[in-house]
Amino acid sequence: xxxxxxxxxxxxxxxxxxxxxxxxxxxxxxxxxxxxxxxxxxxxxxxxxxxxxxxxxxxxxxxxxxxxxxxxxxxxxxxxxxxxxxxxxxxxxxxxxxxxxxxxxxxxxxxxxxxxxxxxxxxxxxxxxxxxxxxxxxxxxxxxxxxxxxxxxxxxxxxxxxxxxxxxxxxxxxxxxxxxxxxxxxxxxxxxxxxxxxxxxxxxxxxxxxxxxxxxxxxxxxxxxxxxxxxxxxxxxxxxxxxxxxxxxxxxxxxxxxxxxxxxxxxxxxxxxxxxxxxxxxxxxxxxxxxxxxxxxxxxx
Numbered sequence: 358x359x360x361x362x363x364x365x366x367x368x369x370x371x372x373x374x375x376x377x378x379x380x381x382x383x384x385x386x387x388x389x390x391x392x393x394x395x396x397x398x399x400x401x402x403x404x405x406x407x408x409x410x411x412x413x414x415x416x417x418x419x420x421x422x423x424x425x426x427x428x429x430x431x432x433x434x435x436x437x438x439x440x441x442x443x444x445x446x447x448x449x450x451x452x453x454x455x456x457x458x459x460x461x462x463x464x465x466x467x468x469x470x471x472x473x474x475x476x477x478x479x480x481x482x483x484x485x486x487x488x489x490x491x492x493x494x495x496x497x498x499x500x501x502x503x504x505x506x507x508x509x510x511x512x513x514x515x516x517x518x519x520x521x522x523x524x525x526x527x528x529x530x531x532x533x534x535x536x537x538x539x540x541x542x543x544x545x546x547x548x549x550x551x552x553x554x555x556x557x558x559x560x561x562x563x564x565x566x567x568x569x570x571x572x573x574x575x576x577x578x579x580x581x582x583x584x585x586x587x588x589x590x591x592x593x594x595x596x597x598x599x600x601x602x603x604x605x606x607x608x609x610x611x612x613x614x615x616x617x618x619x620x621x622x623x624x625x626x627x628x629x630x631x632x633x634x635x636x637x638x639x640x641x642x643x644x645x646x647x648x649x650x651x652x653x654x655x656x657x658x
Contacts, residue, residue: 364657365656366389367387367389367653367654368385368386368405368411368652368655369448369451369649370383370408370649371383371385371448371649372648373440373444373646374440374595374630374631374645374646375630375646375647375648376646376647377648378648379627380622380627380629381440381592381628381629382409382440382592382593382594382627382629383408383409383592384408384410384438384445385402385441386414386445386448387412387414388414388448388452388454390414390415391415395434398411398427401429402429402430402431405431409430409438409440409592410430410435410438410440410441411428411429412438413426413427413428414426414445414448414449415427417467419472421472422466423464423465424464424467425468426441426442426466426467426468427468428468430587432585433585433587435529435563436468436528437470437529437596438595439599439631440591440593440595442475442487442489442595443489443595443644443646446647450484455477457482460478461476462477462479464476468528471492473489474490476488476642476644486632486644486646488642488644489595489599489644490636490642491527491528491596491600491641492526492527493527493639493640494525494526494602494603494604494607495527496523496524496603496604497524497525497559498521498523498524499555499556500557500558501554502523502555504554507548507551508551509534509545509546509548510545510547511541514537515536516534516535516536517537519608522534522535523608524555524559525601525603527596527599527600527603530600531601532562532565533565533566533567533600534568535567535568535570539569539571541569542567542569542577542579542623545567545579549581549584550584552565552581552583562583564581564597565580566579566580566581566594566597566600566601568601568619571620574615574618576601576617576618576619576620577620577623578597578601578620578621579624580594580597592621593621593622593627593628593629593631595631595643598617598621598643599633599641601617601619601633602617602619602633603641605617615634616632616633616634617634618630618633619632630645
C-alpha cells in the first residue's frame, strides 16, 4: 500500500459534459490509484468535498477489462458515476495514456455493476468526446408517485400527466418526475428527507430527477440525491441521463433509435449537456466532453 509512503498522488479536477470552464459537473480524477487503500480513497474524496464524485483509476481485476474504476462521494463509495467516467477518459488522453487520430478507441472498464464499454472519439488527434455504455434499462412503477409534488415542494398541477412518474435504472435506480413546464424546475423546494417515499420498497434508489421537455429531442432537468450520498444536487448527472433515455423509450416518448440531449445544471449556474442514445445491444450510452480545471498532487506528508 502507498498509504503513508510520502509519495505525492496525482489528482485532477475536471468539468464534465461541457467544454466551458466552471460549468458542467466537476469531478476529481486520480489516474494512478494502484496501491491506495479504501480508507485513503475515501479520505481523498472527502477532502475534495465540494465535488460530487472522485474516480480512482486502477489496474483491472477481471479478464476482459482494460482498467478498473472506483467512485467515491464525500461520504461513501458508489457503484457508478457517468460524469466522473467521462472525466477519467479525458484525463487518460491528456496524460498521453490513450491517443488516436481519426477513430473511436474502445476500452473496457471494470466497475461494481460489471465491465462496461467506453469509447473515445478522435479527430485529427484531438479527443472530441467520450462515451460510456450503461446497462440495459430496467423500469418499475414509483409506488409513491402520488407524493411527487410534495417531495418537490410544487403544486400538484406542476406534475405532467405523461409520462407517468416512475423509476428506471441503467446501473443506478432513479425516480423520474415530469413537469409541465421548464420554468417549474427553478421553483422546486425540495423535501429531501421524503425522496425515498417515491419508491420505499427500493433500497437501491439514489435520487429523484425532475425534468421537462424543451422540444421533442431535448429535456432540461434537476437531480437530487438521498442524504446518505452527501450530495444535495448534482449539476449534470450522466448515469441519471442514461436512465432518463431508457425511461422515455419505455414510455414511447423517445424513439428507440433516437438521440436525446439532456440539459442540466442551468438552475445551479453550471449548465451542461449529455447526449443519450440506445445501442444496438439494448444498452444505453451517454456521451459528452470535458475540460480540465486543476492538476495537482495530494501530499501525504
